[in-house]
Amino acid sequence: MPEYLEMTADKFTFRVAMDRLYSPEGVWVLPEPESTQVRVGVADYLQQHNGDVAFANVKPVGSKLAAGEQFAEIETIKAMVELHAPVSGTVVEVNAALHAGPEVINRSPYEAGWLAVIEPAAWQTERPKLLDAAAYFAVMQGQVQEDLKGL
Amino acid sequence: MNPSKETVVVVPCSGIGKPFGTVSREAAYDLCEDLRPGITRLVSLAKLVLGEAGARDLVARHPAVTIDGCKQMCAAKMVRQSGGTVAREVAVLDVYRRHKDLKPEGIAELNEAGRKLARVLAEEVAESLDGTGQPVKGVVHA
Numbered sequence: 001m002p003e004y005l006e007m008t009a010d011k012f013t014f015r016v017a018m019d020r021l022y023s024p025e026g027v028w029v030l031p032e033p034e035s036t037q038v039r040v041g042v043a044d045y046l047q048q049h050n051g052d053v054a055f056a057n058v059k060p061v062g063s064k065l066a067a068g069e070q071f072a073e074i075e076t077i078k079a080m081v082e083l084h085a086p087v088s089g090t091v092v093e094v095n096a097a098l099h100a101g102p103e104v105i106n107r108s109p110y111e112a113g114w115l116a117v118i119e120p121a122a123w124q125t126e127r128p129k130l131l132d133a134a135a136y137f138a139v140m141q142g143q144v145q146e147d148l149k150g151l
Numbered sequence: 152m153n154p155s156k157e158t159v160v161v162v163p164c165s166g167i168g169k170p171f172g173t174v175s176r177e178a179a180y181d182l183c184e185d186l187r188p189g190i191t192r193l194v195s196l197a198k199l200v201l202g203e204a205g206a207r208d209l210v211a212r213h214p215a216v217t218i219d220g221c222k223q224m225c226a227a228k229m230v231r232q233s234g235g236t237v238a239r240e241v242a243v244l245d246v247y248r249r250h251k252d253l254k255p256e257g258i259a260e261l262n263e264a265g266r267k268l269a270r271v272l273a274e275e276v277a278e279s280l281d282g283t284g285q286p287v288k289g290v291v292h293a
Contacts, residue, residue, distance in 0.1 A: 051169075052222045052244050055251065077171045077221055077244060103222065103244075 002110060005137045009144045014045040017110045021127070022136035023086040028110065029130055032117065037092060041114040042074070042083065045140045047106050049147065051078040056102040058116050063091045065118065067126055072115055074105065085118070087126045093117035158190055158213045159238065159280060162230055164220035165196040170255035170265055171243045172220035177261060177269035178243075178276070179218055186277040191216075199229045210235030216276055217241065239279060246272045 004015040016022075020030040026046035030039045047053070058072040065071050065085040072083040094116050097104050105113040120126065131139065163179035166172030183193040192213070198206035210230050216239040217226035227240045247253065247268060255265030 054244055054247055077169055106222065 005133055007137070007141060007144065009148060012048060014048060014140060014144065015110075016043065016045075016133050016137045016140060018133040020110075021086075021130035021132060022139075023084070023130060024136070024139050025084060025086075026136070026140070027083055027086045029086045036123070037117050037119050038087065038089075038123070039114050039117050040086060042105060042109055043136070043140070044109050045143065046081075047109045047113075049143075050074070050076040050081050052076055053102045053105045056098040056105060056115070058094045058098065059091055061091050061094060065089055065091065067122075067129075074102075083115070086130060087118060087120045088122055089118040089120040091116050092119050158192055160192045160194045160209050160213045160215045160235070161218065161276075162194050162196055162199070162210070162215055162226045163218045164226050164243075166220045166223075166225070168258060169220060170258055170261060171247075173258055173261055174243045174255050174265055174269045174272065175218040175220045175226075177266065178272040181270055181273035182216075182276055186273055187280055190280065196226050196229055199233045202233075207233050214238035216280075218243065218272070218276075220244075239276065241272065241276060243268070243272065246275070 002017040002019040004017055006013055006015050017028065020028045022028050022043060026043040028041050028043055032039055053074055053076050055075040056072065065088055067085055067088040069085050070082045071085040074081045074083065095114050097112060107113060161179050161183050164172045164175040179193055183191040192209055194206050194209055199210065211234045215230045215235050215237050217230055217237055218241045219226050220243050222242065222244065227237050230237050250268060250271055253264040253268035253271065255268050256262040257265060
């Protein structure tokens with residue numbers, strides 16, 4: 001189980017897993033142990049902000065991705081959310097659990113609700129562009145503050 | 152199933168701001184006013200939250216069908232907190248997953264797909280009340 005940074009706003013608590021990297025959008029990237037591959041998913045704030053997931057569609061195995069290209073789409077009770085690849089590479093695995101029960105993204109965003117495994121094409125050059133947990137936490141705090149202004 | 156035609160109370164979500172909550176209420180109206188008016192009683196979630204005696208008495212005396220717009224499942228939780236028994240717990244999202252073509256939009260006024268989704272949900276619950284329906288995914292028989 002990873003350790004988390006946490007913030008509470010209004011009635012919500014948002015967690016950021018400390019063992020991985022993030023895109024500013026809130027897609028996490030976790031290098032696979034003893035592998036060149038990375039696992040990706042959505043951060044807790046991103047899933048809570050968008051609500052219950054009705055459907056999750058991830059590009060199929062074999063898809064070539066450019067960094068920043070849409071690689072998944074999540075339909076929630078609030079919105080259709082486009083997710084962008086945090087790194088370039090090839091999709092080598094898609095979470096089969098998403099098909100039968102996409103709500104796993106809400107239940108377990110950092111573990112069972114992962115989206116895909118990617119074989120990065122340029123990990124060494126793209127990794128520095130990702131945020132560590134503390135940096136993403138600061139980004140998330142800003143996003144939460146913006147949300148609170150709308151309440 | 153409800154072979155003896157016992158009265159069933161129907162408690163929909165009271166969420167605002169999202170179409171799924173509206174679907175839950177439309178489905179409850181369809182069920183109670185159109186499909187099975189003789190055996191159902193609509194109970195306002197707000198009255199349960201307030202502890203209104205009449206509403207609490209109804210849920211205490213009759214099994215409840217709850218229809219929730221999101222996975223917070225407020226209606227189901229509130230019935231249980233009020234001393235009632237949830238006989239069937241329905242989540243609009245689960246029904247929508249089986250009818251992806253019926254995407255609800257609009258809040259004060261649902262689009263046509265949302266109206267159809269509400270009707271489908273109401274019909275599924277109505278059939279399950281009669282005991283004639285097939286097992287319905289998303290309808291938990293407690």
